[in-house]
Amino acid sequence: MRRRANRSSAEQNADIDMTPMLDIVFIMLIFFIVTTSFVKESGIDVNRPSAKTGETKAQGNIIVGIKANGEIWIDKRQVDIRAVRANVSRLHAENPLGSVIIAADRETKTYVLVAVMDQIRLAGIMNASIATESESQ
Incomplete structure (x- = not known):
């Protein structure tokens, strides 16, 4: 009976906590959104009137x-x-x-x-x- 109890507790501890990975993914997403330029430039400098x-x-x-x-x-x-x-x-x-x-x-x-x-x-x-x-x- 003890072996069964040990196995069930080991199976419960085998779950992977996804929260830290999701936090990192969201932080990377925010970083890329903030650093992306949304305006497409023409690529040249002009002296505008x-x-x-x-x-x-x-x-x-x-x-x-x-x-x-x-x-x-x-x-x-x-x-x-x-x-x-x-x-x-x-x-x-x-x-x-x-x-x-x-x-x-x-x-x-x-x-x-x-x-x-x-x-x-x-x-x-x-x-x-x-x-x-x-x-x-």
């Missing part, structure tokens, strides 16, 4: 960067003007609530900016914004 009427967008955005020499950058990659529509469509499908922001250098030619805006509209997004710097009053 200033505006007194600029507004701040709070949601995650799709940023299309245009350098002064006419290079177009999306998601840290240089793209051709013909690929803007496909890239913006893909990124918009991944983040349907995000808006499209065009970060054009102040020296960018107008025809390049208009061509990019046309490609964005052909992708089905009618409310693209142009990034500016706030002007001090």
